[in-house]
Amino acid sequence: MSVFHDSDKNIFTLRTRHTLYQMRVGPGGYLSHLYYGRNFESKSRKSNQADSLDYLYLPGDHGFTTNPYELKAERDWSMDVLPMEYSAANTGDFRLSALNLATRDGVWGADLRYIRHEILPGKYNLTGLPSAFDREGNAETLSVILADKATGIEINLLYAVFEEQDVITRAVKIKNASDKIIYLQKAASACLDLPFGDWDLIYFYGRHAMERQTEREAITPGIKTISSRRGISSHQQNPFVILCDKNSTEDFGDCYGVMPVYSGNHKTEIERDQLDSIRLVTGIHDEQFTWKLNPGEIFDAPEILFAYTHQGLSQLSRIYHNFIKNNIIKSNYPESSRYVLLNNWEATYFNFNTDKLLKIASQAKNLGVDTLVLDDGWFGTRDDDNQGLGDWFVNEHKLPGGFDYLIPKIHEMGLNFGLWIEPESVNENSDLYRSHPDWALTVPGRKPAMGRNQLVLDFSRPDVIDYLYHIFADILRKYDINYIKWDMNRCLTDVYSHAFPADQQGEIFHRYVLGLYNLLDRLTSEFPDVLFEGCSGGGGRFDAGILYYCPQIWCSDDTDAIERLTIQYGTSFGYPPCSMGAHISAVPNHQTGRKTPIGTRAVVAMAGTFGYELDFNKLSEQEQDEVRRQIQDFRQYDKLTRDGDYYRLALSKYNHRFTAWEFAAPDQSEALVSVVMTHPTANAGPIYLKLKGLDESACYGLKFEFFGNLVPADQIYGGSRDGRKSYSGAALMYAGLTIPALFGDYPSARIYLKKI
Numbered sequence: 001m002s003v004f005h006d007s008d009k010n011i012f013t014l015r016t017r018h019t020l021y022q023m024r025v026g027p028g029g030y031l032s033h034l035y036y037g038r039n040f041e042s043k044s045r046k047s048n049q050a051d052s053l054d055y056l057y058l059p060g061d062h063g064f065t066t067n068p069y070e071l072k073a074e075r076d077w078s079m080d081v082l083p084m085e086y087s088a089a090n091t092g093d094f095r096l097s098a099l100n101l102a103t104r105d106g107v108w109g110a111d112l113r114y115i116r117h118e119i120l121p122g123k124y125n126l127t128g129l130p131s132a133f134d135r136e137g138n139a140e141t142l143s144v145i146l147a148d149k150a151t152g153i154e155i156n157l158l159y160a161v162f163e164e165q166d167v168i169t170r171a172v173k174i175k176n177a178s179d180k181i182i183y184l185q186k187a188a189s190a191c192l193d194l195p196f197g198d199w200d201l202i203y204f205y206g207r208h209a210m211e212r213q214t215e216r217e218a219i220t221p222g223i224k225t226i227s228s229r230r231g232i233s234s235h236q237q238n239p240f241v242i243l244c245d246k247n248s249t250e251d252f253g254d255c256y257g258v259m260p261v262y263s264g265n266h267k268t269e270i271e272r273d274q275l276d277s278i279r280l281v282t283g284i285h286d287e288q289f290t291w292k293l294n295p296g297e298i299f300d301a302p303e304i305l306f307a308y309t310h311q312g313l314s315q316l317s318r319i320y321h322n323f324i325k326n327n328i329i330k331s332n333y334p335e336s337s338r339y340v341l342l343n344n345w346e347a348t349y350f351n352f353n354t355d356k357l358l359k360i361a362s363q364a365k366n367l368g369v370d371t372l373v374l375d376d377g378w379f380g381t382r383d384d385d386n387q388g389l390g391d392w393f394v395n396e397h398k399l400p401g402g403f404d405y406l407i408p409k410i411h412e413m414g415l416n417f418g419l420w421i422e423p424e425s426v427n428e429n430s431d432l433y434r435s436h437p438d439w440a441l442t443v444p445g446r447k448p449a450m451g452r453n454q455l456v457l458d459f460s461r462p463d464v465i466d467y468l469y470h471i472f473a474d475i476l477r478k479y480d481i482n483y484i485k486w487d488m489n490r491c492l493t494d495v496y497s498h499a500f501p502a503d504q505q506g507e508i509f510h511r512y513v514l515g516l517y518n519l520l521d522r523l524t525s526e527f528p529d530v531l532f533e534g535c536s537g538g539g540g541r542f543d544a545g546i547l548y549y550c551p552q553i554w555c556s557d558d559t560d561a562i563e564r565l566t567i568q569y570g571t572s573f574g575y576p577p578c579s580m581g582a583h584i585s586a587v588p589n590h591q592t593g594r595k596t597p598i599g600t601r602a603v604v605a606m607a608g609t610f611g612y613e614l615d616f617n618k619l620s621e622q623e624q625d626e627v628r629r630q631i632q633d634f635r636q637y638d639k640l641t642r643d644g645d646y647y648r649l650a651l652s653k654y655n656h657r658f659t660a661w662e663f664a665a666p667d668q669s670e671a672l673v674s675v676v677m678t679h680p681t682a683n684a685g686p687i688y689l690k691l692k693g694l695d696e697s698a699c700y701g702l703k704f705e706f707f708g709n710l711v712p713a714d715q716i717y718g719g720s721r722d723g724r725k726s727y728s729g730a731a732l733m734y735a736g737l738t739i740p741a742l743f744g745d746y747p748s749a750r751i752y753l754k755k756i
């Protein structure tokens with residue numbers, strides 16, 4: 001039991017193993033927030049008891065703040081000052097609103113008062129949206145109904161408590177309980193007030209081929225916004241954010257995570273108000289958003305995953321990693337060994353034919369690869385990226401005999417077969433566009449903005465979704481395809497649907513996402529054995545909504561191992577390493593021109609899904625031998641890197657020399673530490689690391705491997721550094737480990753630890 005209502009004090013208390021969340025129906029029936037943070041209750045406390053934390057809020061008349069009508073004489077209780085559970089516009093809370101609406105009679109905003117609540121076993125569902133599922137059967141839901149008399153809007157605030165996982169999910173269902181049309185203007189999923197403290201914001205920004213760079217800054221007075229209006233969650237600003245105590249580190253300090261399970265336009269606003277309290281409001285972006293709610297209709301706002309820990313950023317990440325693996329990703333793939341694939345994109349781009357593919361595949365098989373993925377260019381007239389998107393029929397000039405010939409041939413070699421698709425876009429130069437120009441998002445009378453010379457299909461239209469479902473379901477039914485890479489290569493503009501009336505055009509951005517989820521849901525449910533990888537020009541749609549359907553997402557179009565260090569580092573704050581598509585590509589790298597040792601490229605790719613994206617036939621024999629070894633290594637470490645606890649140990653942005661990370665088995669039996677030297681310096685001291693997640697009373701045997709042009713490692717260590725075969729977990733964690741400075745261009749080290 002993790003949700004409690006105390007009817008005497010009128011408080012709701014939600015408990016997870018380490019967190020406590022409390023709210024209260026206060027004066028006038030306002031639902032005010034009391035606390036979210038560390039669970040400080042003693043274990044012996046009876047589960048239906050909870051102290052009310054409303055003692056924290058001293059009455060005060062702050063001037064130019066407003067009071068509920070009922071309290072006009074007292075003036076020391078204001079919804080403009082006190083923490084609220086879900087804020088609405090135009091009724092006296094001047095901080096960020098979660099809700100705004102307008103009726104046809106011109107009434108704006110809502111005065112939300114408590115009506116009733118329910119405590120339900122299990123987890124709520126959201127219509128048409130991905131959301132966490134209760135795999136372990138231990139979730140409990142609190143549903144609180146608030147309503148506004150003047151407009152008849154009814155808000156169902158939903159909280160699902162995952163006690164063991166330390167996660168509270170939140171969502172909102174908004175019902176028009178009146179007999180007149182209501183237009184929602186803003187329908188955020190959650191509002192979180194942090195009344196006290198000194199907080200930093202951590203967020204993940206970037207650009208195409210440089211996603212999820214980490215930024216940490218103090219929350220200063222005013223409003224900071226992290227958002228996307230691109231129709232995708234975006235390369236530029238990932239929806240996941242963290243609020244953490246100013247003094248928090250990887251290992252210590254109060255941290256809150258806020259992760260929308262949504263893949264479209266999002267907006268998280270963080271306000272520091274006149275009394276230095278923090279309010280965070282998160283959900284669908286309200287620009288170009290209006291939702292027409294007919295009488296009786298309900299709008300479901302996407303889910304947000306909230307987590308809190310007092311144990312620092314590293315623990316916060318592990319809470320999300322485990323939760324995403326167990327309660328978000330619905331595919332079984334995170335639990336099974338991953339494919340080692342060869343993707344032909346950087347090997348051939350559009351320039352391939354059957355013979356070339358078979359040659360690449362045969363060499364891949366020789367070296368130990370198990371899956372060939374055929375990327376862009378196999379369909380229609382797709383000889384470059386200006387044409388053919390939308391015509392999902394095999395190009396028989398390139399691939400004579402089509403898939404009937406190619407796919408069995410690949411399987412005969414003992415390889416799985418994977419296929420790239422981009423269902424959401426269309427080129428003007430395609431039969432699909434010529435026959436259905438109204439299926440693309442375009443504004444009447446205006447030439448659309450182009451991106452990669454393509455348009456976006458109108459996924460708000462059920463006929464478009466049905467058409468694409470039949471196209472891809474037929475391909476998957478007919479051929480033995482084991483893997484699909486689902487790409488999306490431009491942002492949405494000219495958002496106008498030729499199928500909807502004028503007063504519903506503000507719904508199209510969100511309806512697009514609902515259409516996308518509908519198509520993903522139908523295909524992934526019908527073909528559960530196919531591994532779907534998400535992609536949007538690399539990591540332009542790396543979010544928990546996509547992860548629900550696709551257990552992995554191509555992390556970035558930047559395959560440079562050194563650039564990947566910061567991209568994967570930033571991504572790891574919210575998302576598990578096993579969800580990050582990561583490949584070894586050729587040098588000089590196609591995005592940066594940098595040359596890195598092939599061993600270092602493998603060390604970096606092993607912090608993700610691991611695979612290749614080059615032509616093995618162009619590698620030297622020595623490099624091919626190295627590939628063979630890498631694949632064996634990957635198979636040895638696969639389980640550890642998939643199930644292990646992940647620790648960020650160092651980032652070269654901060655130490656100016658190297659980046660390091662560690663996977664530790666949850667049972668502490670083994671660990672894998674990786675170090676990549678990004679900036680070797682002259683006459684440098686050793687690399688010093690404190691390891692984590694080990695059993696302090698156990699001894700670990702260490703195996704060192706070094707990659708790149710550097711001091712001959714075996715001469716230094718010969719398998720153990722100073723004659724000793726092992727070190728204690730306590731020594732490695734508290735005194736640390738030193739390895740010599742590595743020389744040369746981007747060398748790396750990998751240390752495997754096994755309990756002995």
Ligand code: GLA
Pocket residue numbers: 345375376385420487489535536537538554556557
């Ligand atoms: C996107 C993807 C790449 C590749 C190309 C093909 O950019 O991120 O991996 O599939 O499209 O056009």
